Amino acid sequence: MRATPPVRRRGGGAAMLDWFYNTSILITLPLFVGGFVALSCLVVIGVRPVVRRFVTETKEWDRALGHVIGTFGVFFGILLALVAVAVYENFADTRQATIEEAGDVGALYRATGGLPDDLDGSMQEVLDAYLHTVIEVDFPDQARGELPSASDTQIDEFEALLHSVEADTRGDQAEFQQALATFDDVIESRRARIDATALALPALFWLVIWVGAAVNAVLIAFIHFTNPRLHLLMAGLLALFVGLVIFVTADMDHPYAGAISVGPGAYERVLEQIVDARE
Numbered sequence: 061m062r063a064t065p066p067v068r069r070r071g072g073g074a075a076m077l078d079w080f081y082n083t084s085i086l087i088t089l090p091l092f093v094g095g096f097v098a099l100s101c102l103v104v105i106g107v108r109p110v111v112r113r114f115v116t117e118t119k120e121w122d123r124a125l126g127h128v129i130g131t132f133g134v135f136f137g138i139l140l141a142l143v144a145v146a147v148y149e150n151f152a153d154t155r156q157a158t159i160e161e162a163g164d165v166g167a168l169y170r171a172t173g174g175l176p177d178d179l180d181g182s183m184q185e186v187l188d189a190y191l192h193t194v195i196e197v198d199f200p201d202q203a204r205g206e207l208p209s210a211s212d213t214q215i216d217e218f219e220a221l222l223h224s225v226e227a228d229t230r231g232d233q234a235e236f237q238q239a240l241a242t243f244d245d246v247i248e249s250r251r252a253r254i255d256a257t258a259l260a261l262p263a264l265f266w267l268v269i270w271v272g273a274a275v276n277a278v279l280i281a282f283i284h285f286t287n288p289r290l291h292l293l294m295a296g297l298l299a300l301f302v303g304l305v306i307f308v309t310a311d312m313d314h315p316y317a318g319a320i321s322v323g324p325g326a327y328e329r330v331l332e333q334i335v336d337a338r339e
Contacts, residue, residue, distance in 0.1 A: 080310070081203070085319035089307060096303030097296050100277040104295045107281035108288065118284050129279050136272045140305055143265060147312050154256035154315035155322045161249035162326035165191060166334045168242045174235035175225055183221050190214035191331050195324040202257045202316040215250070218243070256315050256322075269309075273302055 080088055115121045165187060172183040190211055198208035222243060225236050280298060285291035311318040 081314060081317035092307045093300060093303040097299045100295050100299035101292050103277045104281040104292055107278065108291065111282055111284055115284055121284055125282055132275065132279060136276060139268065139272060143261065143269065144305060144309050147261065147309050150259045151312045151315050151322070154259065157249055157252035157256060158322055159326045161246060161253050162330045164242060164246040164249050166330040168239065168246055169334055171239040171242050175239060183218060186214050186218045186221065191327050195327050199316065199324045203321070205257065205314065207254060207257050259315055261313050269306060273306065276302065
């Protein structure tokens, strides 16, 4: 198995993305949502004089605007919902992949105990080193958007040890086949975990979301309100909810980074409950 060189996932604007995902949610959430609400209120303040100046038939204007806002709200709401669901499914699949890999490594660690030729100790040492590498190196690399390759060394070493096993008896052959099948499961779940590093919404989706959010703010500002405070309150509350949805979606968009992220907890539990317990 050849090591895969680290590849950066993020292109332009990487510094801004790194800041967003590496900064505490106690800072990013108020800044993001607060800025979103402030911009929406500024749009209302800027558009209100234009509406009051040019709109003479308020009933006709409100009726037409109601149809436009209702139609737009349906499409924009469906878009946000579908995007949020898709991002959450990617996040859930990534978390499941890490849980499966950790469980497969634990099962493989146990399966090596029945192999002949006194290779079980060497194999278990390699698996111990693999878990530490995944926790200490792979996950930080994935949080930075890099495809991890550090644990390839342990995978190659374990594969070489496994193929050197000489199973003579039926019992040894059964144990070897079980270990081989479990190792295949580890490789499959590991590949799913690594592939999830590149999961992200296409840039075009984000463009549509931001354009939709801007259109939503403008349409709310077009409403003919006599009381400016109520107008700002309504625009601010709607912007607050839309901003929260976009923030959560953006935070989960990269499964290994941000406040809502997949961590190495499953591997740490395997180390504690299986590996360390046998030493």
